[in-house]
Amino acid sequence: MTPEEEREFLRRRKARNWVVAGTLVFFVVLFYAITIVRIGGQGG
C-alpha cells in the first residue's frame, strides 16, 4: 500500500466505525424506550 492508499484505508475504516457505533447507540436507546413502554402499559 502506498501512503495515500493507507490514509484512505484508515479514513474509510474510521468512518465506518463511527457509523456502526452510532447505530449501536441508537438501538440501545430504542430498545430501552421500547422496554419501558411495553412494561408500562398493555403493549403501548
Added chain:
Amino acid sequence: MASTPSQTAAMMPTEWRDFFALTKPRVMTLVIFTAICGVLAAPGSIHPVIGFTAILAIAMGAGGSAVLNMWWEADIDAGMKRTMSRPLPGGRMRREDARDFGIFLSAVSIVLMGLAVGWLAAALLLGAIIYYAVIYTMWLKPRTPQNIVIGGGAGAFPPLIGWVAVTGDITAMPLLLFAIIFFWTPPHFWALALFVQSDYAKVGIPMLPVVAGEKATRNQIMGYTLLLAPIAIAPWAIGGTSWIYGSVAVVLSALFVVLAVPVFTRMRAETDAMTPEKTLFKFSIVYLFVLFAALVADRVAAYQGWIA
C-alpha cells in the same frame, strides 16, 4: 494507485455510503411515507415509540430486500448505463458483503417488528421481503413483461403493514390501501418507460414497451388506470372514510383517467416531446401523495371528532 476497481474492493474497507446506497434510499422515501400513512389512518392508538419502531422496521425490511435485489442483479446493472455505477457493478464492494448485509438487515427488521410491535406485522414484513427479493427479483422479473405489476405488489406492502402494526388484524381497509398502490404502479411506471430510453432489452429484462411494443403499453396504461379508479374510491364507498377522502379520491381518479386518455389514444411521432406521457407520470406521483394525505386527514378528523 494503478489498481483496478476489483483490487481496490478486495483490500479497501467499503465506504459506508455505498452500503447505504444499496438500500435504495429514494425508493425508501415513498415506503416510509405510505407506511406512516398506514399507521396514522388505522383505527386505535399506538404509542409513539412503538409506532416509530414499526416504521423503522418497515424501512429496514424495504432496505434489506433492496440490498438483496442489488446483489442478485449486479450483472444486469453492470450492463445498463443508468445502473452501471452502483456500488456492486462499480466494483466498490464485495458481493458477499452485499448479500450478508441484505440478509442481516432483513432479519433484524423482522425480529424488531415481532418483538416490539407484533408478530402478524412481522409475518407480513417477512412475506413482503420474500415477495420482493425472491418472487419478484429472482423469479418473475426476468420472465414476464407484467413484471412491473408484480413489482408493484412489493411497493404496496408498507401501508398494509403499518396499518396492521396498529390494529393487529387484517381488514378490508388495509387491503384496499395495498390494492391502490398495486394498481397505481403499472400506469406510473409504464408512462415513464414510454419516454425514457432504457437499455433493459440489452440485459434481457422483458420490459413491456420493449417486448409487446408501444401500443400494447398504452393500452395497459389505460386499463390499469380504469381499474385503479374504483379501487381508490372504494374506501369511501364501503364506509371506511368520510366525504373528505371520498371527494379527493373522485377528483384525483377522474384527473388520472383524463390524463391517461391522450396517452392511450396517441402514438409517438418522429420528433416527439412526449408531453402527455411526462404529464401523466408527474401527476401519478402527486396522485399517490395527495390521496394518502387525504386519507390521513380524513381519519384524523374522524378520530378527533371534528366530523360526524
